[in-house]
Amino acid sequence: MQKVDTKTKILNAAEQLFAERGYADTSLRLITSQAEVNLASVNYHFGSKKELIQAVLARYLEVCAPSLEQSLAVLNKSDVPFTQHDVFNCLLAPLLELNTFRHRGTSIFLQLLGRGYIENQGHLRWFITTHYGKVLTAFNKAVQDANPDLSKEEIFWRLHFTLGTVVFTMASSKALIDIAKADFDVDVDIEGLIKRVVPFISSGVSAGGTLP
Amino acid sequence: MQKVDTKTKILNAAEQLFAERGYADTSLRLITSQAEVNLASVNYHFGSKKELIQAVLARYLEVCAPSLEQSLAVLNKSDVPFTQHDVFNCLLAPLLELNTFRHRGTSIFLQLLGRGYIENQGHLRWFITTHYGKVLTAFNKAVQDANPDLSKEEIFWRLHFTLGTVVFTMASSKALIDIAKADFDVDVDIEGLIKRVVPFISSGVSAGGTLP
DNA sequence: TTATATTTAAAACGTTCGTTTATCAAAGGA
């Protein structure tokens, strides 16, 4: 049995609890007791709770961001026209790749991202933006090219609607999956959830103008 | 100048702060200082913070729920077929009606609802469900009738996606409106936001099956 | 080995929170 150092034990326990309960509702005492390390070691290794949160996210961003950038770059460099469906597919592969990086990695990452957006903590918004700026710009460009009929402003709104859909779905994915099991006796995992949400948001983004 | 009693002053200050900052991030001390009343009066008049939160929501539910029920009942009793667009329009009028009940009432109510869903406080989920059970059932039936090709399970998922879109949009409406003003120099109010989100979710709910 | 740096451990600090208590003023009814 390999020895896992304290820093990693903290990160593993923290990402699980942050995803399940949110950042504010997860105390350092809960994390350290779950990780079976001392309370003070969080501040020793990470400096503060804020920096721990950023470190938890950083582990995923380091894996995900380059993969996403490359995927979008291929699409944007291409000469053949592409659809909104292609754009979302660009996101899908790098996101699902996180499941090989860690068990339930995709779900955890999207939940962490969602919690960060929902809990109004400026430092996280800033942290994500600085690490995701290039990806977001590339993604925005791809969506514009896929929907030449939509104004930039319309795209702005619809991408935020999309973000809301995904973030909310992931943040409450556990509850949704449990309800689906109880009400419809179906087993849905995170991949099944994504497969169901993509048609929804694809159709929404490419929808016609304001209803008559 | 009419005298406003302490209870109402607390409710007014609380709903504003809850909508802006969320329930957990709004302390009773902030509420009572804003309302210019004594700290202990919250527990005197409402019993606890939980009950204050429920009282804040109740003021809106009492106005909104009957109106929504009636609106949906008319639709469900009708013999002529209706579309998804009609269903959402059923929600629109009672929701916008809240703007006459209170300044920015629609926005505040949807934000309160969204915060309640996002902040995983069981008592609020329970409170909303018991007060909204009939409306939700009627709404669900209307959506099924408007989309006979979709299975109940598919509708279940898409309605939760819709909920996520609306809730997230409303919870961050202030930020979104500010960004839109800065980036596109447009003034969007809550009504404009709804007009933009309805095509998105309408198209999403009625979308075709899983993408190939 | 000794000396130095790193990591763990326990305890306490200072703050904020929801809630409770104790006291007092005002109002209402018999």
Add this chain to the structure above:
DNA sequence: TCCTTTGATAAACGAACGTTTTAAATATAA
């Protein structure tokens, strides 16, 4: 009138939190 109820106010309570301090233990290098 007196007495009870209702409401307002200041003060304090106990718990939980992030963080800091202090000291001991462990690893590293000379």
